[in-house]
Amino acid sequence: MIAEDLGHNTDNVVKQTEKLYPFPSTLVLWYPLGEGSGNIGYEVMTKDEPKRMHMDLASIANPWHASYGVRLYKAADSASSRYKLAALDSLRPFSFELNYTPGHTQRAEWSILSFVGDNEWTFGLGTYNRYFIKVHSKMFYFNAKRDPGISTHIVVVVDGKNASLYKNGSHVETIKLDDELYYGGNGKLSIGARNGVNSAVGNISNLRLYSSALTAAQVKSLFSGLIGEDNFNIKTVRAVSIENRNGLAVDQSCSAPGKAYLHQDTFDDSGTMTWNVDVNADNYALYLLHRNYISEESKVEVLVDGTSVGLFKLTSTGLWKNERVLDFNRYLTAGTHEVTIRPLGNLGIAALSLVSTNANLDASLVNYDESSWTNPEPKATVLMKYEPVDDRKWAQVRFDIRNMTDKALENARIRYYYKGEGENVNAVSFYPGSPMRVINDAGSVFYAELSLTEAIAAYNSAYFGQGPLIGLHRLSLPNNHFPYWEISDDPSYLAEAKTDFTNATGVALLDSDGNLLNEFSCYDEDGPMQKAKVKVRAMAKDVELGSQSASNVAVYVENVGSTPVDSFEVRYYFRDTAETIADIHWNEFAASKNANAGGDLNYISFVYNVILNPGEKSDYGNGVQFALHHPGWTNDFDAHDDPSHHNLKSNAMAEADSILILDKLGNLLWGGAPEPCFSTGYVTHETYEELVHREGDVVCVNIEKSDYYILETVNAIGIPQKTLYKGTWDAGEHSVTVNMHSIQPSSFIVLRKGSEILSWKLLN
Structure with missing residues (x-):
């Protein structure tokens, strides 16, 4: 732009927008629907008009619960432009374009997009999940069906009596209308529910309306513009x-x-x-x-x-x-x-x-x-039938799993999906007797998973067709069955299964590698995937408390949270100055070992490869049992200097806040780790744990000031074992990848600046 005054003084300014795709000039309305927050879908083409055609999303329950675009989920979800378009001086053909990801929920008739005003119409899904155009009360069906869960670029071109559907840039079908349908303005665009018709389920973005009948070449250009294969690599x-x-x-x-x-x-x-x-x-x-x-x-x-x-x-x-x-x-x-x-x-x-x-x-x-992502041909069928129990309290299901191949299916897993009861659910397998996992899949939907205990022979059924038999119920005190179980909203639910075995397409059967084995139809996510925080505690007692010759300890782990714990380790730390002997009296469900952490600090470890459900206690609540003593049971034994002996009583189990519980990755779930002993040449602080944390095999470090730092592992007496990083770090978060296999168990990680210890914590 060149601006020039009467004295011929000039000023040049160059403004360059981002690259624009070559949209047809007949583009009337454009709703990107990508705001991600708020209750307004902004319209692009009328931004300079006094009455902007922004879309009011307030009547949509959760408009932005989607990876991109507006999400329609509830039957009453609806939105429309705030003002009407001006009436045109003549009637014209029209086209509309949108990116649509259909949901998996099925309804008899549902509305996706409508024009509300003169020459009204509705575009939606109806019988057999086919797309339709509704003019007044008359439905005109395309043979094309929705692709559940798959993002689809849709263009519909209406020119008089001809309505043409394009999917992903390609012409699918042209159908005939009874009467000519044209666009003349004087109306609003609306998405979702309309005139008593339920809203479609799915995600909508990049909604555009054109006052012309787009050509096949223009439609192809619109679609290829999204991925731009012709324009860039x-x-x-x-x-x-x-x-x-x-x-x-x-x-x-x-x-x-x-x-x-x-x-x-x-x-x-x-x-x-x-x-x-x-x-x-x-x-x-x-x-x-x-x-x-x-x-x-x-x-x-x-x-x-x-x-x-x-x-x-x-x-x-x-x-x-x-x-x-x-x-x-x-x-x-x-x-x-x-x-x-x-x-x-x-x-x-x-x-x-x-x-x-x-x-x-x-x-x-x-x-x-x-659209090209399809599941492989089924290798097994899963039939299911609900047991005749009070289904307000239980979801109790029997399966008949049939191998359709000439090879045995080993280590298969079956998943039953439920909704609304949350993570505080007990899932049990009656036949075979085996533990189950409860996992959040997304939003309010969870699944209970059972690993089959035997292979399914070629062309045969699991457990002779008699199982598995599983049950799910709430875990809520004092009544484990209240509030009642709403079985009808389980994504795996089939009404026919209440009377006879039915093909369970809502149940997933996976092989040992996680591949799908059966025909499977999914549900619609209604929120983010959540991971419950594992909460456990160690309960212990020493029946020989005060003895000068031995301690006799029992320890159990209690799951005090609302999610299962899958495998864990218990550690009891003790000081050894006289070759302390550990006698293991009971550890049927755990593998035990003794280890040295450095200097005179040792620990007994019990590793459990079991699932501990909410409310459960390990070892039937009796705990593992072991005795510590000196050779010959001499009277010079004192358990009070053992770091893990704190708060133990002789006659009752008590919270043992210095006995450690770790998950199977070595992350600390419970207990305070013994502080490593540093030589007098090192300076330590009273609080120094917040600067370092571990995520898998990545150690993240928060640096407050640019300087030269050393990140290393040490043993319990502060002897350096492995240098992880040495050099200058600027202020901010930094990360170091650690090969956990090369790190000695019970190592401490230390961040220091010269001889100043800034942070330490137990690494594994």
């Missing part, structure tokens, strides 16, 4: 399609496009996936379709051609999210490259994409072609 892959992977497990998610994804199957986060990708020479950004618990930090390490590029943070929303990996920018020469991804902790990855950085593509516009 892009490569995508589904995670489970990557064959070169180690230490990662396949899992199924009802709320992910394509359902299957990969996550860690190792204790030390060493699992990786390596994508061999053939690219053109270009600078590339990396995008990941991922999900993690909302309470956990998400990180990945990325390696290119065997060289680590760095550790990168992702956003943890508890929902599936496609995200550009911040700060990843890599030039790749033409040819095949190895891109290795190592997810940390519970992070799940469903898809990967390399995109030319020149595109500066928003993550929501990366298309993974989810």
Whole structure:
């Protein structure tokens, strides 16, 4: 822009917008529906008008509970423009475009999009999940059906009596209307419920209305503009399609496009996936379709051609999210490259994409072609029937699992999905007698999972067709069955199963690798995936309390939380100056060992490979039992200097806050670790634990001031064992990857600046 005054003085200003896709000039309304918060969907084309056509989303229960776009879930969800469009001087053909991810819930008739005003119409889903256009009271069906859980680019072109449907840029079908239908303005756009018709279930974004009949070439251009394959380099892959992977497990998610994804199957986060990708020479950004618990930090390490590029943070929303990996920018020469991804902790990855950085593509516009993601042919059928019990109190189900292949199915797992009862649920297997896990899948939906105890022979049924038989009920005191179980809202529920065995498509059967074995229909997620905080405590007593010759200790672990604990370790620390002997009297459910932590500090370890459900106590509440004494039971024994002996009584179990409980990854769940002893040359502080924390095999360090630091592991008497980092760190958070297999158990991690100990904590 050049501005010139009457004296011919000029000023030049150049303004450049972001790249715009070549939309047809007849674009009337455009709702990106990507705000992510608030109750307004802003309209782009009328932003300079006095009456802007913004959409009021206040009547939608949770509009932003989606990876991108507005989420319609409840039957009454609806929204419409605040003002009417001006009437046109003539009637014209029209087209509308939207990205739509259909849900899995089925209703007889549901509305997706309507024009409310002159020449009204509604676009929605009806009989057999087919798309329709409704003009006045008359329905006109396309043969095309929805693709549940899969993002679909939809364009409908209406030109008189012809209505044409396009999906993902391709023409699907043209149907005839009884009368001509045109657009003349004087109306509003509305999404969701309309005139007593229920709202569709699904996510809507990039809604556009055109005052013309778009051509097939224009529709193709609109769709290809989303992924831009013709304009820049892009490569995508589904995670489970990557064959070169180690230490990662396949899992199924009802709320992910394509359902299957990969996550860690190792204790030390060493699992990786390596994508061999053939690219053109270009600078590339990396995008990941991922999900993690909302309470956990998400990180990945990325390696290119065997060289680590760095550790990168992702956003943890508890929902599936496609995200550009911040700060990843890599030039790749033409040819095949190895891109290795190592997810940390519970992070799940469903898809990967390399995109030319020149595109500066928003993550929501990366298309993974989810319509091609299909589950393999079923290898087994699962029939289910509810037992004749009070289903207000129980969901009690018997299964008949049938192997359809000529090979035995070993180590299979079956999942029953329920909704609304939360994590405080007891799931039991009556036949076979075996523990079950209860896990949050997303929002208010959980599943109870049972691992089968025997293989299913070729062309045979599990347990001779008589099981498994499982039951689920609430855990709420004083009445374990109240409030009542609402069995009818269980995603796995089938009304027919109350009278006879029925094909259980709402139940998932997985093989030992996590692959789906049966025909499976998923549910709609209604919120983020949550991870309950594990809460346990150690209860102990010393029946020889005060004895000068021995201590005789019993210890049990109690699950005082509302989620199961899967495997754990108990440690009792003691001081040994005279070759203390440990006699184990009872440890039927735990493997025991004695270990030295450094100097005179030792501990007895009991490792449990069991599931401890809410309210349960290990070892029937009697605990493991062991005695400590000196050789010959001499009268020079004193248990009071044992760090884990604090607060023990002789006649009753008491909370033992110095006995340690760790999870199977070595993270501390309960108890105060004995402080390491540092030499007099080191300066320590009264509080020094908040600067260091561990996430799997990554140690995160918060640095308050730029300086030279040393991060190392030490034993209980402060002797350095392994240097993890030595050098200058700027203020902020830093991370160091640790090979936990190389770290001595019961090591302490120490952050120091010279001889000043800034932080310490038990590492494992």
